[in-house]
Amino acid sequence: LKSLSRSRKERQEVVAHTKEDVFWPEDLLSVNFPSARVMTYGYDSHISHFFNGPANQNNIMTHGEDLLHRLAGKRSDTYGRRIIFIVHSLGGIVLKEALRRSRGAMDQEVDLKDIYNSTFVVIFFGTPHRGSDYSNIGLAAVNAARAAGFDVNKQLLRTLAIDSEYLRLLREEFSKMLESRRWPVVSFQEAHGLKNIAGLHDKRRTIGKCAGFGGAKDPHYIQVQEVLVRYERDLNQTYSAQAKNSLWIPQIQLRPLDDMTDAYTETLHWLFRPSPTGPGFVEWLKGDECIYWIQGKPGSGTSTAMKHIFGSPNTLASLDDHDTKSQCGWVIIGSFFHDRRTQLQKSLDGILHSMLWQIIERFPDLVRVILKIEELQARLALSNTTPGTVEFLWTTANLKRALFCVLQQNLPRKVCFVVDALDEYEGNYAKMVVFLEKLVVERHPANVIKLCAASRPYNPFIDGFSGRPTLDMEEWTRGDIRRYVNGRLKSHYCVSDLLVNESSASTGGSQSQLESLIQQITDRASGVFLWVRLVVEQLLDELTAGANVPDLQRHLDRFPEDLDEFYRHLIATKVPKQDRFEAYVMLESVLCARGPLTLAQLDLILRLALGRLSIKDDHSRTAEWAKSTSPNMERRIVHCCRCLLEVQDGKFKCFIKQSKSILQKRMPLILYLKLDLMTKYRHW
16 A cells, blocks of 8 residues: 655646656646645556566455555544545455445454445446456466466456355345445446446446556546546545534523523613713724723623624614725624533633534635644544534644634634633633733734623733723713613502502602612612622512512612621521421532532422432333423422523523532531432433
């Protein structure tokens, strides 16, 4: 087995020159298909060497085995890379034997099975699939040579006898392969070729010469080249689709916007106001500065703002004003860290997957750039789940390399990255800032790339984004907080009825008290929107229970301003003592789970904690519980956890997310919950 290579100058000289002895696999294919690795396999098929020594006694089976092992040895570092076989005459029979052995190889013989699984196209040149009439003449010649005292090999000729048992076996096996893998098969035959070959459903073409061509302009070579070009295009499309699919991870692409709170009506409008009534964000969108940093305390609404920026048409409209002379539009790429879900959602790998997939989705042609990365080609592997397809074994280094290779192309549109919750990244914050800086620096000179990032005001981010345009959420959300509180309280039916009655009676005591209450909540919030939401929910519950406006004032006075203290207050005053253990189990299970929990799973954990279920119980009951208890579980969650844990579209939304330590400080049974209970659940 020989790998073919020549210098570019030598190749061009051969292509430009027409001669009879052109070795076209080396001289032509390696030039016309530079991204392919071209190899040839030669074997001794002479029935006698006469005066030059003894004949080779190997048969078709031996040659096929030799081809398989030699080719597998050449591909030890490129499993899954597709193969186009071009075989001539007896070589077609040898290939069938090699594929038969590869298909039947043991599972642990990965290198041998790879040949069968990686085959993409088979092109036959004058292959005698059913044998040859000339074999009888050859046998007569062999007998004559033997009588003259020469060493001969009769096995090859006997194998090629018309309808020999061995050829029939190979036809049947190859037919099964075609039915299983649906390989494209093309046969080039001299003259009119063979017809009605059982088990070989191919496309047949007639060609003048099968063994050689006169050069690149030989019409017969051009005919072969056209076939190879078509299949190379099909192969590239297959790889492109598989590369793109390998970047798609549903929990990364679909989760963030679903879990993030929508902006309340008429809020965040200030984001797109020009200075001085706005924070300078719109000037950044229209200007030349590359990075904009949004910072905010826990619960201040930075994620809600980032979701609004990602989805608002105002973002694209302002970006389009960046360079009115340019005909290129913008695309917005959104990536969101999340430290309470899967490992990927809080890792750099997850963000890289998300960025790459979105870019390829918008610029499909760029997937070809990724496929040219040598490090990635070396990590192609056969899929264990879908035979015949390729898996891309992504590493952090390959993901980075692919992303920067893409950004260094001349992109047809400008790109704005929106990256939220950098503080939820499970890694070195300073290195993350350096990576984001590279996104906007290491690019093609013609590209325009912007990045808007959001995080809590931690030192690595303060230092890393120093000198960049910055927005502090607490300085700009006061008006939104007042608008939210005013809208939620005044829309409650008890308050609206009360205000209507006072208006008709020409009194305004409750109205003024309510305005004072709204002002106090706005002042005490200190820009923390989450605190406001929890307080408003508690006040609305009191209104529903029959409280009046003065009663709301007394309740507000008892609410702590610190979130941790507020959580403790809710648990101590709102969760009945007999239900607190269930509340702790529910909250801690959702907070400590490695991935999203379902209602049925939480129900199962709760049953284990309360001793209503033994690990010896029948597992088949899980499906019944999932159907019968999910509606009750939602009601139980509302009763036990109040507003601290909600179920939205079958997903949990836990509001104790800024400080997981709250339960550890209040609940000495946490050790039991984490160790004994979760051990029981995993064992069950």
